[in-house]
Amino acid sequence: MSSLSSTLRQLVVDDDVLPYVQERCPDVVPVAPPRRLPGGNLNVVWRVSCAERSLIVKYAPPYIAADPDTPLDPSRLLIEARCLRALGEGGRLGELTGTVVRPPTLIDLHPEVPVLIMEDVGPVPSFGAWLRDAGPQGRSAAAAMQGRRLGHFLGRLHATTYADDHCADAFDNRPMQETRHAVQYQGVADMLRDAGVRDAEALGRHAETVGRGLLEPGRCLTMGDLWPPSVLVAPGNDLRIIDWELAHYGRPLQDVAHWRAHLWMQIQRAPSPAVAKAIAEHRDAFLKAYAEGLGDKEEVLWDEEERRDAAIHFGAEILVRAVGPFQAGYVYAGLDVNHPAVQAAVATAAEHLRAPKAVEGTER
Structure with missing residues (x-):
């Protein structure tokens, strides 16, 4: 060396x-x-x-x-x-x-x-910045188009790698899953307690159970960190997905519920009704295209158990951004736990943790 x-x-x-x-690229x-x-x-x-x-x-x-x-x-x-x-x-x-x-x-x-x-994709906007900077005319149509593109890609990624032994070996990222379990799922009770939620301990156990399950061998390759800063909008409105270090041969919920949680937060903190509407149309197009991308693998990859656990991850992801260790630099940065937006986020997260079957899909 x-x-x-x-x-x-x-x-x-x-x-x-x-x-x-x-040294590494002598022609550069x-x-x-x-x-x-x-x-x-x-x-x-x-x-x-x-x-x-x-x-x-x-x-x-x-x-x-x-x-x-x-x-x-x-x-x-x-x-x-x-x-x-x-x-x-x-x-x-x-x-x-x-x-x-x-x-x-x-x-x-x-x-x-x-x-x-x-x-280098270039100094191009992330998905969130692109959506906010787009002109009012055609914003919703463009956002829906990007939802179709992203959803179709993700569905095909999950379906193509389902039950793939080679991918299971190559993308076994247990160390990062263990870190996620410790920081995200095991931290739920403390975050809820700090936010004044009475049944924080019970809800924390729900999250820990899902987190432990996500340490087990998974079903398909997941990107693992699908949130607006990881999706760049290149010239021509093409999408470039960056930061794959949390990728793992895991379960679809850590991509689908992750993105849905961030879309919920983006809608809640949108600077205008037009932006909120565009994000909602992106979300709907994303979910429809994702199901289409799964094709005949939908029954095994997005079954009742996956939807239930997705709701729990949805809540856990909102918590770490609203009152947890990843608040800085995002939509709740600098807001006190008693701020109305933070309290609304905590209430939504808690409800998903409390009754995941009942709320599944209601964030739409």
Whole structure:
């Protein structure tokens, strides 16, 4: 291993990045200092402008980048690289993607550090920003179109990888699932208690049960972190799905309920009725296209148990964003627990945890 890679193993600083890129990609000619991108919690990410194209360099330290005191398995970046390879041109799952919906192209992976170099989609808006900045004319139609695209891709991804032993082995991301269980599902009781919910303990047990179940072998490949910052809108309104380090051979609910929870939050905190309406039309189109993408696998992948547990995940995801460790930088950032929007979010989350069968689908 080179001395540069040894340095990266210990600590990545901005001055390391250009020499590293030139070492790994000798045909690349950087033309400006690297720029560290904001907003990442798990990893350290830079944009490197080069003569012919710009690149993204992502480093996974053995801890949460935003919280160095919290250990985190760096093998998460190896999972992401496998996803980019599998879904890229000529990959095992490459038939699922095209110009309209795809992840970035993998350029290089140093598995021992680990550092990933990939295509830079560009300084383009995330789904949420795109929706807010779109003109009032045609906003709903465009949002619905993106819902159809995303839902169809996700349904086909889940259906194609169902009961696939190769994918089950390649995308076994248990370390990240264990982290999710500890942070998200096991934290539900504390979050509800802090928000003043009386039956917090009982609801927390519901979430923990689902979280434990998600540690078991799954049914299909899931993206794992499907929320607005992970869906970029490229020129031509094409979608680029980034940040696959939480991907796992798991259960559909961690994609479908995750996205639905974020759409609910986006609607609740929408800056105008027009934006809220567009998000709702996106949601409806997404759900319909997802079911169509599942095809004859719908009965085994989106059965009664999955819908019930999806409602519980829906509630747990709202909680971590409204009153939990991931409030900063999102739609409830800076709001006190007694703020009406936060209290409404907590009430919705609690109801989904309390009676998942009764509320399944009511967030529509």
